[in-house]
Amino acid sequence: MNADALFAHLATGAGHVCQAWAITRRDGVTLGFTDHDRPLRFEGITFMADSGLSARALATVAGLAADNSEAVGLLQADVVTEADIVAGRYDGAAVRNWLVRWDDVAQRQLRFRGRIGEIVRQAGTFRVDLRGLTDLLNQPSGRTYLRSCDAVLGDARCGVRTDDPLVMTTAPVLAQDAGQSIEVAAGQHPDRWFEQGVMTVLTGQGAGLVVAIKHDLLQGGRRRLTLWDALPSPLAIGDTLRLVAGCDRRAETCRVKFANLANFRGFPTMPGEDWLMSVPRSTGTNDGGSLSS
Incomplete structure (x- = not known):
């Protein structure tokens, strides 16, 4: 050049x-x-x-x-x-x-x-x-001081591997209605495992599409997924999907669902609004100690 x-x-x-x-x-x-x-x-x-x-x-x-x-x-x-x-x-x-x-x-x-x-x-x-x-x-940057985690499931700060079969799965499309619901095989994961998770289309006309999962219910040997938004490209029976577990960013979910509490990036013990609004009362014990005790 x-x-x-x-x-x-x-x-x-x-x-x-x-x-x-x-x-x-x-x-x-x-x-x-x-x-x-x-x-x-x-x-x-x-x-x-x-x-x-x-x-x-x-x-x-x-x-x-x-x-x-x-x-x-x-x-x-x-x-x-x-x-x-x-x-x-x-x-x-x-x-x-x-x-x-x-x-x-x-x-x-x-x-x-x-x-x-x-x-x-x-x-x-x-x-x-x-x-x-x-x-x-x-673009805004920096951390947020919240009870919930501000990391994204699978990123470097989170540490959970989204390619782990315990966290994700791949499955072909078994059925799709005219709205935002898709059916796949039930698989090994429990009910609602992929709720608030992510679905990626791997094959077919919609290959590459990534959408968020609203609901995940087990029904009669199948898993019924409801999406937050309708897919812009239609799926065909047999198209392969990649499903990644959902995370609601709570400390309890991080500990029980992913065994990853050591990497939790929230502040679950931060005081709530009730404590911030506490004031001395004439009927209380005003000994100079903490108002939260």
């Missing part, structure tokens, strides 16, 4: 330049687009010229404010499909933008790196909000 040569070319006043965009989706698929009239190829990516994708001017500012831009395109069956957008495959996708000399792609400059924010679909088109890397600095 030779940015100096690109700048020298632009200084001639007759620049042969265009824009190129690369989008890497959550499932690892990378798509390339360009506003040039012919495809370009560099960094192992083919940038398609007939994608119908265009972008507004990139706004950059000094300091820690987020770079921002917007891309607009057409929904096409062989490129960006409505089904993939609904399935969430573009949510948070990584985005890169280059200014490229189209007759010598080695002369290019990376102008933007970020991720996709809000996506709006309307009348066969889509519009995406592009957020720069500094946008991550606007």
Whole structure:
């Protein structure tokens, strides 16, 4: 990548330049687009010229404010499909933008790196909000002082292995109704084991989808799962699902269900609001001791 040569070319006043965009989706698929009239190829990516994708001017500012831009395109069956957008495959996708000399792609400059924010679909088109890397600095961080655990089941702070058969299972779809309920084999886990857990679709049209489980009930040798949200892509009988146990973040659940109390990241003995509102009373024993005793 030779940015100096690109700048020298632009200084001639007759620049042969265009824009190129690369989008890497959550499932690892990378798509390339360009506003040039012919495809370009560099960094192992083919940038398609007939994608119908265009972008507004990139706004950059000094300091820690987020770079921002917007891309607009057409929904096409062989490129960006409505089904993939609904399935969430573009949510948070990584985005890169280059200014490229189209007759010598080695002369290019990376102008933007970020991720996709809000996506709006309307009348066969889509519009995406592009957020720069500094946008991550606007996200809240740090620990929360609560009775419940603030770790996520399976992360480094929690320590529970979500690939442990005692915690998770894989099972094919046996039935699905028109709503948000799915039936799989009962398996070895007890009733409500996967309640508040996570379901990942491993095979079929909806492969890669991740949804939260609302209810998990054993009924007649089968496990009936009710989801918080309807799946954006339909499942077929036989599609394989991965189910990970649910955790309500209570200390008792951490101890009994996962035998992981040593890694509990909450504060179960913190005083409650009743203690904070305690005041001396004339009928009490006012000896200077704790009001909670």
